[in-house]
């Protein structure tokens with residue numbers, strides 16, 4: 292995004308975010324974890340959604356955050372080393388102390 | 392055959408137990424090594440952690456009754472052993488500064504990052520390639536953030552349980568988890584922007 296556009300956007304938001312019941316991006320940041328775990332209380336969920344509706348940078352931010360979570364979760368089912376790739380001396384060392 | 396003493400019941404039982412343990416080692420060593428290496432970022436140290444873990448497992452197995460949760464129990468043991476080695480190791484290392492946290496202006500308005508750059512111009516990565524990049528980027532995170540992310544978002548350990556393992560309270564775990572995700576997001580941004588993720 293071009294710097295001038297960004298500055299203008301922030302000037303507008305700076306006014307908007309001072310309106311009653313409106314939270315700013317920084318407060319949104321603190322809500323994200325709870326929001327995604329569905330633990331955000333109702334009284335905070337509404338302002339969160341209102342902010343998202345108004346703020347493109349937070350929408351993009353949240354979407355990227357979710358993409359990151361999905362990419363991380365994709366690593367959860369790859370956690371194995373085939374037995375033939377495990378060094379045999381390691382297995383021997385683990386089993387040795389119990390065979391006097 | 393003469394001369395060979397008859398195997399008594401306890402010997403036989405002991406032999407059976409050893410056979411069972413041998414099986415347990417071979418059935419589980421693969422994922423345990425992988426997990427320890429992920430935590431330690433080091434294959435050799437992972438072997439040490441797994442060896443220590445199996446020593447504890449062997450000791451504890453006799454009194455372990457909840458067979459249905461055997462794998463969970465073993466998971467915690469290997470995580471603990473890996474963390475112990477990590478802590479030992481880390482005393483020598485300085486914690487890197489995490490500069491990836493988002494910026495806000497005086498109104499609390501998000502300051503959007505300018506132009507993210509990416510060294511390679513390669514496009515259309517395979518699923519395997521993107522997984523490797525994600526894995527590498529996670530490995531580069533500062534340990535304090537990396538471990539929480541691995542345990543929570545990859546290993547699926549609950550926040551409360553992560554807190555116990557790391558001796559941290561839950562709010563701290565949550566703060567670190569969020570920071571870890573944000574730091575990783577920033578590192579993956581070039582891929583995200585190009586729709587590779």
Ligand SMILES: [Zn+2]
Pocket residue numbers: 315316319342346347348349350501
């Ligand atoms: Zn915002």
